[in-house]
Amino acid sequence: MAPFIPEGLVNPQLSLFFALVLGIGFGYVLEQAGFSSSRKLAGVFYGYDFVVLRVFFTAAITAMMGLLFLSFMGWIDMSLVYINPLYVWSAILGGGIMGFGFILGGYCPGTSIVAATVGKIDAMLFLLGAVIGIFIFAHFFSAWEPLFMANFQGNPFIYETLGMSRAWFAFILVMVAVIAFAVTQKIEDNVNETPPQVIEQRPSYMMPGMLLIIAIFAFLFLPEQRRSNARETGATQLHAMLQDTKRFVDAEEAAYKIIHEDRGFILIDVRDPEEFEKFSLPGAINVTKEEILGRRYRDFFRNPPHNSKRVFYGFGESAAELAWAVAARADFGNIYVLEGGLNGMFDTLFNGNDSPDDPLNLDEEFAVRFMTKARQLFLEGEAIPTEPPAPVPIRTIIELETPGGRGGC
Amino acid sequence: MHKNQNLNNISILFFSFVAIIVVINLFTTNNYGRSNQEVVKMLDATEYMFNYHELHAAISGQTDKYLLIDLRTEAEFEAGHIPGAVNIPFDELLDSRNIRTIRRSGEKTPVLYAGAEARAQTARMLLLTKGLKTDIRVIGGNYDTAVEYAIENFKPAFAAFKDEKARFDYRRYMQASPTGQPERRREQPAGIIPALNQQQTTAVGGGC
Numbered sequence: 001m002a003p004f005i006p007e008g009l010v011n012p013q014l015s016l017f018f019a020l021v022l023g024i025g026f027g028y029v030l031e032q033a034g035f036s037s038s039r040k041l042a043g044v045f046y047g048y049d050f051v052v053l054r055v056f057f058t059a060a061i062t063a064m065m066g067l068l069f070l071s072f073m074g075w076i077d078m079s080l081v082y083i084n085p086l087y088v089w090s091a092i093l094g095g096g097i098m099g100f101g102f103i104l105g106g107y108c109p110g111t112s113i114v115a116a117t118v119g120k121i122d123a124m125l126f127l128l129g130a131v132i133g134i135f136i137f138a139h140f141f142s143a144w145e146p147l148f149m150a151n152f153q154g155n156p157f158i159y160e161t162l163g164m165s166r167a168w169f170a171f172i173l174v175m176v177a178v179i180a181f182a183v184t185q186k187i188e189d190n191v192n193e194t195p196p197q198v199i200e201q202r203p204s205y206m207m208p209g210m211l212l213i214i215a216i217f218a219f220l221f222l223p224e225q226r227r228s229n230a231r232e233t234g235a236t237q238l239h240a241m242l243q244d245t246k247r248f249v250d251a252e253e254a255a256y257k258i259i260h261e262d263r264g265f266i267l268i269d270v271r272d273p274e275e276f277e278k279f280s281l282p283g284a285i286n287v288t289k290e291e292i293l294g295r296r297y298r299d300f301f302r303n304p305p306h307n308s309k310r311v312f313y314g315f316g317e318s319a320a321e322l323a324w325a326v327a328a329r330a331d332f333g334n335i336y337v338l339e340g341g342l343n344g345m346f347d348t349l350f351n352g353n354d355s356p357d358d359p360l361n362l363d364e365e366f367a368v369r370f371m372t373k374a375r376q377l378f379l380e381g382e383a384i385p386t387e388p389p390a391p392v393p394i395r396t397i398i399e400l401e402t403p404g405g406r407g408g409c
Numbered sequence: 410m411h412k413n414q415n416l417n418n419i420s421i422l423f424f425s426f427v428a429i430i431v432v433i434n435l436f437t438t439n440n441y442g443r444s445n446q447e448v449v450k451m452l453d454a455t456e457y458m459f460n461y462h463e464l465h466a467a468i469s470g471q472t473d474k475y476l477l478i479d480l481r482t483e484a485e486f487e488a489g490h491i492p493g494a495v496n497i498p499f500d501e502l503l504d505s506r507n508i509r510t511i512r513r514s515g516e517k518t519p520v521l522y523a524g525a526e527a528r529a530q531t532a533r534m535l536l537l538t539k540g541l542k543t544d545i546r547v548i549g550g551n552y553d554t555a556v557e558y559a560i561e562n563f564k565p566a567f568a569a570f571k572d573e574k575a576r577f578d579y580r581r582y583m584q585a586s587p588t589g590q591p592e593r594r595r596e597q598p599a600g601i602i603p604a605l606n607q608q609q610t611t612a613v614g615g616g617c
Contacts, residue, residue, distance in 0.1 A: 069427065073434060208420035215424060225444060226434070235440045235538060239503050242531050271573075279579040290449055316572030317527040322452060325531050329445050329538070343576045350582050378583040 027114045036115035038106025038122060045103050047191045050184035057177045061212075064170055068219055074226050083155035090148045105129070167219045174216040178209050233331050241328055248339040249311050251348035252367065255374045257309075258282050264308035267338070270323040271314050281313070281342070289323040293330060301327060304334035313338035313345075349375055442540015451537055459520050459546040461559035461568045467520075468492050468560065476514045480523035480532050481552065491522065491555065499523060502532055503539065511541055522548035522555055526572040 033055070034040055043049025070076040102108055105126040107115060112130065115123030137144070159169035189199060233241070241247070257265035258281060267284035269276050276286040287297055304310065312320035312327075312335065320337045327335050338345060352371050356364040443451070459475075467475050468491060477494035479486050486496040497507045511519050519536075521529040529547045536545055548555050549571030558567040 073431075203414075203416045205416070207417040211420050211424045215427070232441070232445065235503065235535070238538075239535060242535070243500055275575075279583075281583075289452070293446060293449060314573055315575055317525065318530040318572040321527040321531050322534055325534055326445060326449055341572070342579060343574075346577045346579065346582060350577075 026110075027117065030111055030114045031118060035111040036118050036120060036123070038115070038120075040106075041102055041108060041111065042106045047187050050188055053184060054181060057180060061174050061177050064173065065216065065219075068167070068170055071225060072219070072222055074231075083157070085155050086153040087149060088151040088153060090150070093147070101129075166224060167222075171216050171220055174212060178213065181205070181209070231331055233329050238325065238329055242325065247324060247328075247335070247337050249309065249336045250339045251345040252370065254281075254311065254338055254345060255349060255378075256370070259374060259377055264305065266308065266310050268310055268312050268323075269314070270312050270319050275315075284313075287323075289319070289326055292323060292326050292332075301330070301332040301335075304332070308334050309336050310334055311336045311338050314341050316341040316343055349378065441538050443538055445538075448534060448537050451543055452534065455543065457533065457546045458569075458571055459548045461549070461555065461563065461570060462565065464491075464520075464548060464555060464559040465563045474516070474518060475520045475546075476511075476517040478511070478519055478521050479552075480521060480528055485524065485552075489556075491552075491560065494522075499528055499532055502535060508536075508539065508541070511536065511545075518544050518546055520546045520548060522552055525551050530572075 030036065034051070040049055041052050044052050067076065067078070067081070071078050098108075105112070105122070107123055107126050109130060112123045112126045116127050141148075157166070159166050162169065188194075254265075254267070258267075261283070267281050269280050269284045269286045270289055271286075272288065273286055276284075280286070291297060292301065301310070310332075312323045314320045314323075317337065317340055320341055324335055324337045340347065349371060353368055354372065356368045358364060463475075466472055467477070477491055479490050479494040479496045480499045480502070481490075481496075482498050482500075483496060486494075486498075490496070495510070497510065501507055521532050523529040523532065526547070526549060533545050533547050537543065549569065550558075554567075554570055558564055558570055
């Protein structure tokens with residue numbers, strides 16, 4: 001329910017209900033496709049029925065091409081896609097045990113439940129065996145734990161391990177799939193001794209196959225991601241925004257907001273963390289320009305509260321301006337730049353006049369009075385935030401990621 | 410013998426639909442030449458600050474490897490500019506003829522300066538987003554400091570003049586906490602839950 005729960009359209013507590021609905025739907029499809037028969041799965045190993053292989057290859061390349069397409073269009077963030085962690089030994093051993101079980105029992109975990117539901121006794125026994133297996137695994141977990149967790153490789157991509165590009169790997173996989181479809185059909189026909197009339201009656205898969213190959217061929221020449229996506233601010237507009245001076249927050253405003261501990265006024269320090277450790281404005285947070293587009297601050301920048309201001313500052317104006325431009329291109333809202341940076345602000349605050357040039361000008365008089373007071377407060381340390389701002393709980397995708405258990409069929 | 414043509418029709422329909430989406434999307438670009446992530450990586454990838462030593466050498470006629478670009482307005486440019494500079498006002502930076510000027514600079518490295526360093530820096534970034542060559546440099550400080558320290562009275566001590574430098578002992582002026590130590594460090598902004606990234610997901614992969 002990826003797009004619905006994080007957007008707040010669906011209550012997260014209902015997710016188990018949706019899991020049930022989706023699960024029943026999935027089981028229904030499996031049953032209708034004939035997967036409740038153990039002969040289907042066993043057929044792959046004996047050569048008379050390759051439906052299972054075709055189904056899974058189709059699912060794999062459909063998902064793969066869909067992801068390639070979405071990532072090319074910039075509609076999906078690949079860094080958020082879950083990748084199964086690789087534990088080499090448990091992957092090899094587990095694969096071996098599962099494969100052996102498939103041949104022996106004729107089911108995979110998903111289809112066994114489907115078959116048990118429609119009343120197949122062998123599937124019920126298969127399930128019982130699975131439960132016993134799970135029990136043994138869990139009970140003696142401390143015994144296999146070293147083996148289970150051995151040789152952890154992180155979350156690698158196959159194409160990275162093989163040292164080829166993503167598109168080439170996809171291309172090769174699609175070619176393998178297409179060839180496998182054709183070859184397994186031939187094997188099936190030979191083993192089953194299908195009469196030639198029946199073969200002739202079949203619809204031709206030539207056209208879809210060719211289109212598939214053309215599509216994956218196109219991906220070889222397209223970049224992994226488009227240089228810009230629709231969500232971004234256009235170049236001309238960004239240029240116009242940079243000519244505008246609306247983004248500047250002056251020293252007086254910043255000083256006022258700092259002294260009054262305005263929660264909607266968030267200072268963002270774009271300098272290096274070392275500099276930030278040495279000195280930072282009261283209540284500031286440290287986000288370097290490399291981190292702005294990162295995942296950690298995604299929600300912070302994407303959903304600014306109304307009337308809030310996120311003010312970038314550095315020593316001078318340059319670093320903050322660059323950070324601002326990066327954020328503005330990514331179309332983040334409510335972003336500002338501290339005019340003159342730290343140097344400019346301190347210059348205004350501490351090197352300003354003590355008395356107004358024109359004693360009759362009230363505005364100037366008030367400005368000078370404020371500055372004098374602010375200077376005093378800052379020198380005395382009155383601007384320390386009395387309490388840290390209370391975090392507002394916002395649900396994020398990362399938070400809602402279900403821990404563990406991601407299954408196949 | 411009449412074969413079922415539905416499959417062919419559906420597949421042609423589907424793939425042409427996808428192709429149309431791609432084509433429409435390609436034409437609605439934001440006319441950038443590089444992605445935002447690429448540009449961010451590029452910004453600090455090379456030593457791009459053009460110090461006053463180099464500027465001094467460049468205008469003393471010891472080298473002609475650089476194309477000096479003045480980003481101030483035409484009037485300011487007329488009133489005075491660094492010798493050998495060409496005028497491309499910031500507001501017209503992305504005009505095609507100006508882009509062409511920079512593209513055709515050939516072996517010469519464009520060197521930008523403006524009334525404020527931030528202007529020149531953002532100009533460099535805009536040119537990078539447009540996909541222009543990566544070797545674009547920026548004069549530290551602004552036009553006035555460049556004239557003062559690199560041309561009128563060249564001082565090697567000021568050679569590395571730039572915006573992003575501490576000019577105050579900030580802690581003397583602003584007590585961040587009574588002990589003089591900043592109290593709160595690298596805190597999570599409001600709205601982000603602190604334990605967000607530490608959350609452990611147990612590794613249980615399913616699959617059939």
